[in-house]
Amino acid sequence: MAKFHSNLLIAGLALVSFAAVASTTQEPAEQEPVKKESVALKNMKASKSVYVGAKKCKSCHNKEDRGGIYDKWTEMKHSHALETLKGDESIAIGKELGIEKPWEAAECLKCHETAFSEPKERKHKKFKTDLGVQCESCHGPGSGHVKARLVAAKAEKVEPGTLREIEKGEIFLPDEMLCRSCHNEESPSFEKFEFGERLEKIRHLHPKREKPRVVPPKKKKVKEEVKQ
């Protein structure tokens, strides 16, 4: 029952956040119509993989020649999102809402913990919930990716630092609506979410990646018109 309820909440949330986007974004996106739901989130839901936790990603993605991503993540607030719930500010927010222990409350954990609303079967038995907003909150469940990469690493040797292509559906990249499934007005301490700006704060490219693949929609045309 509780799970069903939280799923409903999430569905509601997606709608609320879409409404917020729709009402503040006047000009239509240039290339594609504004999507009301996160395509990334939909793909993640359809994936057969389970959540394995950030520690599993560390062995490969903390290497210097791969961008030292794990260490970068530990410097982001995302990795401390659970500790935040135990702080004074959080306790004060909780008090106002009649929540005694925010760090145990579904109302808070659904955004401050990874895969909180996912059923147990979708989490590996070693998956740790105490690391806040982990890699898989943005990249989806990673068991299939870890397995595939371990097999590939055994099968062939490549130069250290090589950038490999990953098949679609093995692991995912986030989109704006995925971020907004947490960064929305349902959050008691919501601050305006400007996608491009926020992305730059958390971006972690592979050193050999020439161009980012996740970018805010272009508004080029509008600017050119203003110039003329």
Ligand code: HEC
């Ligand atoms: C056994 C090693 C290994 C492990 C463990 C691993 N990865 Fe990867 N991952 C790779 C390799 C290899 C690539 C290809 C890019 C590269 O060469 O660095 C990659 C690429 C990715 C990409 C980019 C996908 C794309 O479309 O280009 C993401 C996102 C990613 N990994 C996330 C994760 C997450 C999240 C975890 C933990 C759940 C994880 N990885 C664990 C080896 C690994």
Ligand code: HEC
């Ligand atoms: C699962 C929920 C969730 C998702 C998904 C999520 N965030 Fe967050 N984000 C949070 C929470 C919770 C915090 C606050 C953490 C804290 O202060 O303890 C946060 C904080 C941040 C911050 C401030 C962090 C800092 O280190 O200064 C940035 C920037 C940010 N998020 C960007 C993003 C972007 C961009 C995306 C999508 C690619 C995203 N977030 C997706 C929950 C989420």
Ligand code: HEC
């Ligand atoms: C809808 C998702 C969501 C829910 C639900 C949520 N949070 Fe958050 N929380 C966030 C995000 C996202 C941030 C980062 C703030 C930002 O950058 O907008 C955050 C930040 C915070 C911060 C740090 C504020 C700061 O200025 O650094 C505290 C404290 C906090 N949340 C407490 C709570 C408590 C307590 C609850 C439950 C009553 C809760 N949150 C529920 C998403 C959520």
Ligand code: HEC
């Ligand atoms: C708040 C969301 C968020 C979190 C948390 C997060 N990532 Fe990412 N990650 C992104 C975004 C956005 C991109 C796409 C960057 C681009 O290409 O523009 C990305 C890209 C990547 C890539 C591909 C880099 C490339 O250029 O090929 C890898 C690998 C990766 N992340 C691994 C991780 C690992 C490992 C963790 C946890 C230790 C993690 N990410 C945590 C949002 C996140």
